[in-house]
Amino acid sequence: MAGHSKWANIQHRKGRQDAKRGKLWTKIIREITVAARAAGPDPDSNPSLRMAWDKATAANMPKDNIQRAILRGAGGADGANYEEVRYEGYGVGGAAIIIDCVTDNRTRTVAEVRHALSKNGGNLGQDGSVAFMFQHCGQFLFAPGTSEDRVMEIALEAGAEDILTDEDGLIEVISAPTDYAAVKTAFEQAGLAPEVHGLIMKPLNETELTGEDAEAMQKILDVLEGLDDVQEIYTTAVFDEAD
Structure with missing residues (x-):
């Protein structure tokens, strides 16, 4: 692969x-x-x-x-009455997708999400159809070149669950959702700034896509991200860096 x-x-x-x-x-x-x-x-x-x-x-x-x-x-008085809603589905090559939305009209939003998926080779699933493929957790990503020893020291003291470093030198820190705020504060106090952080749905396994499959999956993600009601998208798909 x-x-x-x-x-x-x-x-x-x-x-x-x-x-x-x-x-x-x-x-x-x-x-x-x-x-x-x-x-x-x-x-x-x-x-x-x-x-x-x-x-x-x-x-x-x-x-x-x-x-x-x-x-x-x-x-709570002005403007639309927004609510959070989550949809689950599949993209290209069996890649799972979770789509978190904020909407004032569920009927409109589900129709737009369904259309974005089905028109581009994906499909909308039932509640729970892919959620089991993801872990709800806090995530902190540090750019290559960051001191792994320092990140590990601060993370473990603050209650993080796991620290991973890939071949590029990217450092990933994982925490329980309930410990996210404490770990974030510890990094801030130590002067360590993650490139990306947040409470996420982290895929437990990855679906690697290349070539035309990668392009088709990227189109699905782009169309979904372009919808006004879509806030966050999580997917098992990963792309060859050349794509």
């Missing part, structure tokens, strides 16, 4: 997201609003809001925009 680079895949995905920054801001504002409505406006006591705030900061969103979204969510 052809090799792939997780680091190359991460950089590729970040580049695509940066190119869609305007739409990214809209999605983050929805996430902030929902988080503030669900558990209050204080990010120190609301981990979901803290994570959404961090995403907003990383996307260079002005603080005023963030605070307006929090007030709108905490007030």
